[in-house]
Amino acid sequence: MSSESRVQLLAILGTIVLLATILELVRRRRLLERYAVLWLFSAAVLLVLAVWRDLLESVARRLGFEVPANLLFVLGLGFAFMLLLHFSLAVSQLAERTKVLAQRLALLQQRLSETERELEAARAPEATDERDREGAVRAP
């Protein structure tokens, strides 16, 4: 087996493991389909190029790569950057949503404790200020 075939075999095995891992994570519901799509696309492109050596070599030659395997690396790196950017976007969106949720929660909590206090006051009109204050402390 030539060294080139060994590299090819390694590339094929690597991308197959990657594909299988992603699919398995999706199957177990650990990875949302939404975030798996970009991964699957990257792995699929790499797998096609790893299997179809003529395509890899012709594309690499046309783009000016001396060693075809370098095209695989460059593509892999490019996909990695794309995924990282994708996650930064997702994290930013989550941060924004978390902020809104926290604000809404605080407003609701305040409204709830005020309503509770008003209810208490309505139920026991003779309640002193003392008891009102207790009610306020008890409410979270």
Added chain:
Amino acid sequence: MPDGSARLAIVPAYNEEATLPGVLESLRRHAPGFDVLVIDDGSTDRTGELARTGGATLLQLPFNVGIGGAVQSGYLYACEHGYDYVVQVDADGQHDATEIATLQDTMGADPALDVVCGSRFLEKRDYRASFGRRTGIQIFAAIVSLIARKRVTDPTSGFRLCNRRAIELFARDYPHDYPEVEALLTLHYNRLTMREVPVRMFQRGGGVSSIRSGKSAYYMVKVLLAIFMGLARRRPFVEPGDESALRALERA
């Protein structure tokens, strides 16, 4: 400012148990027309408890959201509860509650104003700041003045009085961290009018500023990025029948 208007003082606080009671006390004494809302931004000390015993309404965020998010929840509260005016006061005792009257007088004298900001630098007063901080503030002041085409001396001041229009704007759109500079530009882009008035401020009473020396470089970069991204963003449209376009023309 009409006498019957509903006024709210919002006090964002993160671990300010040392200074908060004093701030609430002086608000009660010097700004009696204002309801007081403390926003406890996930404090780990007794801030929330002291806000309640100090007679303030308490908004308790479930974790530390950051100053921008905390202040915005105050504006959301004011918006939902129909307040006409909001004054924003720091919980660290830096802002002098007696100066709220100065802000109110300015707002009352000119009905076209949406926001009145307290400035430490408009008049020469004995506010001392480190060289680095002063330089940073001056840089931001220059940039904001240039963009807004009017003189702004203290763009990092969080001591401001807002009318209903500004309350509604900030409830909808308020920057995340280190929000003051960007908030001024948000006002400008939405064609709200802001004026600075000279006020006296105290040195910080306790706690630590959200802008510590190690973070100041990050602060500069973050705010500068936000400013320039703001320039590249689409401006809000002026709706037909909107008075703001006319107002912008009047001032031009």
